[in-house]
Amino acid sequence: xxxxxxxxxxxxxxxxxxxxSLKLPGxxxxxxxxxxxGKTSLLRMLAGxxxxxxxxxxxxxxxxxxxxxxxxxxxxxxxxxxYPDFLTGENLLNFYRDIQKPRPGQVDELIDCLRVSPWLGSxxxxxxxxxxxxxxxxxxxxxxxxxxxxxxPLVTLDVQGVTxxxxxxxxxxxxxxxxxxxSSHQDIPEQALSTIxxxxxxxxxxxxx
Amino acid sequence: MNHTxxxxxxxxxxxxxAGFFLFLFVVFFGIVAPSQxxxxxYALIQGMLAAxxxxxxxxxxxxxxxxxxxxxxxxxxxSREGLLLYQLKSLxxxxxxxxxxxxxxxxxxxxxxxxxxxxxxxxxEGAWTSAVLVPAYVALICGLSAAxxxxxxxxxxxxxxxxxxQRRPQRAPYWxxxxxxxxxxxxxxxxxxxxxxxxxxxxxxxxxxxxDYDLRMPYFVYSVALFGHGILLFRCRRLExxxxxxxxxxxxxxxKRFGQYCLFYFLLLLPEMLVLGWLxxxxxxxxxxxxxxxxxxxxxxxxxxxxxxxxxxxxDFLKLCLVIFGILYGCVLxxxxxxxxxxxxxTAVVLFFRGYYRYELR
Numbered sequence: 001x002x003x004x005x006x007x008x009x010x011x012x013x014x015x016x017x018x019x020x021s022l023k024l025p026g027x028x029x030x031x032x033x034x035x036x037x038g039k040t041s042l043l044r045m046l047a048g049x050x051x052x053x054x055x056x057x058x059x060x061x062x063x064x065x066x067x068x069x070x071x072x073x074x075x076x077x078x079x080x081x082x083y084p085d086f087l088t089g090e091n092l093l094n095f096y097r098d099i100q101k102p103r104p105g106q107v108d109e110l111i112d113c114l115r116v117s118p119w120l121g122s123x124x125x126x127x128x129x130x131x132x133x134x135x136x137x138x139x140x141x142x143x144x145x146x147x148x149x150x151x152x153p154l155v156t157l158d159v160q161g162v163t164x165x166x167x168x169x170x171x172x173x174x175x176x177x178x179x180x181x182x183s184s185h186q187d188i189p190e191q192a193l194s195t196i197x198x199x200x201x202x203x204x205x206x207x208x209x
Numbered sequence: 210m211n212h213t214x215x216x217x218x219x220x221x222x223x224x225x226x227a228g229f230f231l232f233l234f235v236v237f238f239g240i241v242a243p244s245q246x247x248x249x250x251y252a253l254i255q256g257m258l259a260a261x262x263x264x265x266x267x268x269x270x271x272x273x274x275x276x277x278x279x280x281x282x283x284x285x286x287x288s289r290e291g292l293l294l295y296q297l298k299s300l301x302x303x304x305x306x307x308x309x310x311x312x313x314x315x316x317x318x319x320x321x322x323x324x325x326x327x328x329x330x331x332x333x334e335g336a337w338t339s340a341v342l343v344p345a346y347v348a349l350i351c352g353l354s355a356a357x358x359x360x361x362x363x364x365x366x367x368x369x370x371x372x373x374x375q376r377r378p379q380r381a382p383y384w385x386x387x388x389x390x391x392x393x394x395x396x397x398x399x400x401x402x403x404x405x406x407x408x409x410x411x412x413x414x415x416x417x418x419x420x421d422y423d424l425r426m427p428y429f430v431y432s433v434a435l436f437g438h439g440i441l442l443f444r445c446r447r448l449e450x451x452x453x454x455x456x457x458x459x460x461x462x463x464x465k466r467f468g469q470y471c472l473f474y475f476l477l478l479l480p481e482m483l484v485l486g487w488l489x490x491x492x493x494x495x496x497x498x499x500x501x502x503x504x505x506x507x508x509x510x511x512x513x514x515x516x517x518x519x520x521x522x523x524x525d526f527l528k529l530c531l532v533i534f535g536i537l538y539g540c541v542l543x544x545x546x547x548x549x550x551x552x553x554x555x556t557a558v559v560l561f562f563r564g565y566y567r568y569e570l571r
Contacts, residue, residue: 047457050569051569067462068460069460076458083453084386084389084448085288085394086389087389098382123287136455
């Protein structure tokens, strides 16, 4: 599903990531690692937000050669999502709808599952961190991505939100075979996501745990 | 409580709009000698009372000013900085409304003071309808605005009801988000730049005659206005890097992304284009209109592309703008502006397509 070849990422003279070769088959992955090991950078590289050296392929699509098709195959939610103050949730949804062209009913199902309907009409400036997080998760699920990367998805979520997220992940995996990479410092219980596999970012590279 | 509200709303309002009030002060009191001030304003008010259309225009201007105050206060209420204001809800409704009415009255003081002067002159001259209607109009604006703030506090952030899914989704293209950012968060600067650019350009170009035809000065003014647009452009890029980074991860081709920026800058420069179009043929030549429009537009697109190649701080960006303006002004003097506009646009395309995905957000 996902293939890294000679992937390197540096900030100035400091090398953060160095992944000579790695293949990840489809599945649900929990990316772990201490602060500053490059989890957020890695997920942003995967999403096509951060430039890097080397090659990343998702289902045979190379990020640089097929930037649009690759990006259509990946969903991404930031650790600390932040949107323009003047936009409402509805504006954000319409913006994503326009680009991702989701199947009919998909957005409504996501709204129901994450229970974000009450504040979609209000501006993001008035949202709490948890409300912002739920909407960012919703946006990441819009479309038909083969891989969805979620950076610290559990931070600021309430109990109901965490349960809804696990349900969404399992449903999407079961129905469409979507893969997931979640980075989290919080515990993800195995009974919630039974098939989850652990990856560890150490010494600038990804190791299986 | 009053002290906190004054600090969060009124002090911030007058501090943020100091330039605006200085401009108004100069317009109203700076163009006439001090000894003539009283006679000047008396004559002005008499003109308003004699011509209802004039008074109507003044009323509309006050309404626009009320809109400016309203936008400021509601934006503060909606922001994180305004969270303390929600303490007002713990007051009895009448007292809460009273505090908000006081806020509106103080922010509206420049208008209220002038309205009082109009009412006084109207009463002195026996124009009792105006003497009553003018203060009533101001009171109505203040009362309704305060009611609006009260409602905003009671329903924080509410825009519409829960009929979200029954309505047809409206399109939200990227350029419209950037444009909304300018209208919502940079309205003062945008208005000032547009008034400066369009008005001065119009006045300077109207002076041109076939005998005395020289566009160097109008072009210089146009360049200053474009420089102002550079600041807006820079702010838009900052917004993209901080609050719209998700756009980079979305499946949009580079061609479409570039198209979004092209459309955005076209719309941004549209008022100037309309002014130039209006004056084409008489008094300015078609080729000069074309030169001004193409050079301005290509310059904005080029500056935008530059910001996808190098990460610049505000000061460095302004220096870059000055260098590019210098080059452009050289082209004005040399008379090869259209060729340079083409080169700028071509460079903008190359920089954008090479730099967009390689650019590192900081």
